[in-house]
Amino acid sequence: MAGIQDHFKRDANGNVYEVDFKYVRNHVPLNWFFEHMLDAKPKPMSGAIRYGVCPNEPACQAASVHSVKVCVKEDSWKCFSCGEHGDVVAAAAFYWRITHREAGLELMRADVDMLKHYIPPKPETAIERDDSALALVLQKVAEASPYPSKDALAYLGGRGISERVAREACERGILITIPNDAFQAKAFLTEVAGKELMERAGLWKPDKKAPACAFRPLWFRSQSHCAAEFRLMREPRDGEKKAMRYGGKSPWIWEGQTPDDYMLVEGPIDCLSAVEMGSKRTIFALPGCENWEPNWFQMMAEKNVLMALDPDKPGYAAVEKLKPVLEAFEAMVGIFNPPNRIGDLNDQLKAMRGLI
Numbered sequence: 467m468a469g470i471q472d473h474f475k476r477d478a479n480g481n482v483y484e485v486d487f488k489y490v491r492n493h494v495p496l497n498w499f500f501e502h503m504l505d506a507k508p509k510p511m512s513g514a515i516r517y518g519v520c521p522n523e524p525a526c527q528a529a530s531v532h533s534v535k536v537c538v539k540e541d542s543w544k545c546f547s548c549g550e551h552g553d554v555v556a557a558a559a560f561y562w563r564i565t566h567r568e569a570g571l572e573l574m575r576a577d578v579d580m581l582k583h584y585i586p587p588k589p590e591t592a593i594e595r596d597d598s599a600l601a602l603v604l605q606k607v608a609e610a611s612p613y614p615s616k617d618a619l620a621y622l623g624g625r626g627i628s629e630r631v632a633r634e635a636c637e638r639g640i641l642i643t644i645p646n647d648a649f650q651a652k653a654f655l656t657e658v659a660g661k662e663l664m665e666r667a668g669l670w671k672p673d674k675k676a677p678a679c680a681f682r683p684l685w686f687r688s689q690s691h692c693a694a695e696f697r698l699m700r701e702p703r704d705g706e707k708k709a710m711r712y713g714g715k716s717p718w719i720w721e722g723q724t725p726d727d728y729m730l731v732e733g734p735i736d737c738l739s740a741v742e743m744g745s746k747r748t749i750f751a752l753p754g755c756e757n758w759e760p761n762w763f764q765m766m767a768e769k770n771v772l773m774a775l776d777p778d779k780p781g782y783a784a785v786e787k788l789k790p791v792l793e794a795f796e797a798m799v800g801i802f803n804p805p806n807r808i809g810d811l812n813d814q815l816k817a818m819r820g821l822i
Contacts, residue, residue: 485570595668755784774802
């Protein structure tokens with residue numbers, strides 16, 4: 467390949483011993499690697515491109531066809547499932563199970579002419595969101611819909627969560643439900659919050675006929691009230707995301723009856739599942755096992771903390787990262803791992819109820 471030898475450093479015998487990594491990063495597009503080496507389909511998102519395949523598979527468990535667990539932005543990638551991240555060299559090293567130097571050498575053998583003709587996918591224009599507007603939308607909708615809908619109760623009941631817990635979640639301001647029919651939901655949201663406010667909140671794109679949250683009738687408002695997760699009440703169809711989060715990084719907190727005891731879980735469904743299973747602890751639900759800030763756990767200083775994250779590779783990795791953070795606050799840390807645990811807390815609950 468013409469000129470490529472200039473980017474190798476060789477010893478007296480002509481053997482390559484150093485790679486020009488900057489050259490590799492500048493000449494081998496990260497998106498090209500995902501699409502042509504991993505055979506991943508790009509999904510343009512706000513300010514980034516997402517993919518459903520991680521370079522770290524099979525160590526990172528393969529996700530469903532609907533997953534877009536890997537984010538590519540500004541020549542770097544991050545997998546929200548396993549937590550691994552890096553540049554194109556790191557991606558190649560994970561994928562081929564070789565060293566970074568070996569990965570750099572392999573990438574430098576790529577066909578330069580082919581790379582020149584590669585046209586990368588364009589991310590959607592990043593949406594400027596006003597968190598105060600989002601908080602106001604959530605407040606208005608919560609006030610207009612203070613009780614869980616019948617469809618939401620049926621769906622949650624199928625997951626082992628009782629009407630009693632669902633109603634209390636609404637009373638605590640954690641759960642909000644809207645009509646399950648998207649047309650009714652759009653009309654309801656337009657009347658209650660208004661399109662202009664929802665645009666400022668980033669919930670309704672100006673070029674769309676309806677906001678995406680109208681198709682996701684389960685809303686879980688975070689502790690900050692300036693963030694929320696919007697979920698489907700059915701299995702996702704092709705290209706759909708089961709859940710979307712808007713607003714800043716914030717957990718969900720269900721205050722319990724024993725002030726010195728906490729349970730650390732992942733997501734709002736596991737939060738409700740822990741309550742349903744009878745825990746009297748304060749349930750602290752992370753918005754993803756990689757999504758947290760160390761200062762969140764200051765409230766757990768010198769308290770008893772039971773970690774009940776998902777029993778999978780990302781969950782185990784999160785436990786290893788979180789445990790020293792909690793111990794720095796002198797928390798007494800335990801791990802929830804009963805012998806019959808078959809999945810996350812909701813799976814455990816459904817098994818207890820004979821639903822699976």
